Every structure is written in C-alpha cells, then in structure tokens.
Amino acid sequence: GSFRLVSLAEARDEATRLRKIARAGGDPLAERRRERRVVLTFKEAAKQVHAVHSATFRSAVHRDQWITSLKMHVFPFIESRRVDSITSADVLKVLNPIWLEKPETARRVLQRMRVIFDWCRAKGYCAGDNPVTGIATVLPKHRGEQQHHAALPYQAVPAFIAALQTADTNESIRLAFELLILTATRTSEVLRATWAEVDLDALTWTIPGARMKSGREHRVPL
Numbered sequence: 001g002s003f004r005l006v007s008l009a010e011a012r013d014e015a016t017r018l019r020k021i022a023r024a025g026g027d028p029l030a031e032r033r034r035e036r037r038v039v040l041t042f043k044e045a046a047k048q049v050h051a052v053h054s055a056t057f058r059s060a061v062h063r064d065q066w067i068t069s070l071k072m073h074v075f076p077f078i079e080s081r082r083v084d085s086i087t088s089a090d091v092l093k094v095l096n097p098i099w100l101e102k103p104e105t106a107r108r109v110l111q112r113m114r115v116i117f118d119w120c121r122a123k124g125y126c127a128g129d130n131p132v133t134g135i136a137t138v139l140p141k142h143r144g145e146q147q148h149h150a151a152l153p154y155q156a157v158p159a160f161i162a163a164l165q166t167a168d169t170n171e172s173i174r175l176a177f178e179l180l181i182l183t184a185t186r187t188s189e190v191l192r193a194t195w196a197e198v199d200l201d202a203l204t205w206t207i208p209g210a211r212m213k214s215g216r217e218h219r220v221p222l
Contacts, residue, residue, distance in 0.1 A: 039125050042086060042116070043079035046070050049116045058215055066112060073098055073109050083117065084126035091131050095139060103142040110135065157181065183220045186213070198222070 040048070050067045057063040077094045078086055091113065098106045114132040121130065152160060161181065164174055180190045189207050198205050205220040212218050 039082045039084050040120070041080050042083055043075055045083050045116050045120050045125065046074075046112075049119050052119070053115075056215075058210065058213075069105060069109050070112060073105065074113065083120045086117075086126075086131055088131045088133075088135060091135050092138070095135065099139050100142065183222075185220060 046067065050063075053066075054063055057066065074094050078090055081090070094113070095106055095110060098109070110132060114130060117126070117130045117132055120126045121128075161178060164177055167174060176190050179185075180187060183190075183205070185207070189211060192211060193205070193207070197207060203222040205222055207218045207220065209215050209217045
C-alpha cells in the first residue's frame, strides 16, 4: 500500500475527532473503516451488475433494454449518488414520473433496481435494508391490474376447433391457431417455428431455449 506523511497537527486533529466519536458511543475503528471503504455510484454499480448478468439474458435485445431503461428513467435522478446514500425517498422520485404512465416499464425498472441494491449489499458497498423494499405498496395501484384475456371453457374447445377448421379465413392462420391450442404453447413459439425444429419420425417439436421464456429447451409431443 501507499503511505502519506502527516504532520503532528494533523495527527492530533485526527485523534481528537476519533475521541469525540468514542465519547458519543461510536466505534472509531469502524468509522475509519467505513470512511476508507470504496463505494460505487449508482451508475457504476448498475454497469457492473449488467456486465455480471449479461450472459444470462435471453437475447441481445433484452440485454440492451435492461441497461437502457436505467439510463432513461433512473440515471437522470441518481446516477452520481453513492449507493450507500440512496434512500427509499430517492427511489420514489425515480418511479413517480413513470409509475402510472408506463406501468410495465416502471415494474421492470423497480425489479432491476432491486437486483442492483441486493448486489451492492452482498458486495458490502451498502448495508441495511434494500431501499426498494416495500416501495410498490406506497405507490398507487395500476389501472387494469390483474386483468387477463377471457378464457374459453374447456368443454367448448372441441366445438371451437371444429368451427375453426371451417372458418372463412387464411388456411395458415387456421392451422397455426389449431397447433397453438393442441400443443398449449405460446403464440410467439408457434409463429416463429421452423421445420428444422420438427422431427416427423419421433413426432416431436423441439423449441430451442433462445425462444422460450424460461430459457430452456422445450420438447412438444406431436
């Protein structure tokens, strides 16, 4: 390590400061360790977490969206702040402008901030509770939250398929919709399927992990 010569006056001032901390019930050694600890800014921490997780992202698009959402919605507020100085109030300032206007983006930003602060706590860059914890409970509920497309009762599925097969529409659409129902797969998995994924001898359709939400290869019996 490197050393710096200090004057006698500086040494006396430092000793006086540490005695004041001790008299106030503090721990002088812990205080000095805290002061010497390297602490990242939020921007630095975000970039390091992004680099650590890059290999796990489902696609290059997802990888870029992860950091871009922070650059757009978080960095303008706290990019230069030390991670150990950021509070729940700061997180609220970040989320308030987008919480109702861009609910899906806001939820993703919230999750990404949670990951970053958990990483910082594990690394020792900050201590105590994650400032993101409990934030969603004090923000207004999103309009239309928990609404899903209506489901067809399973008893009506055979009649629906029969009607689908004779519907006046494009044959590719009819067949894709029928395949979707019979294999219980996602729309994007059917629309992006290729013949290379289908084994007609084994009667299986193997969807590569890159196209699966779970990131794992999925075999569908045909």
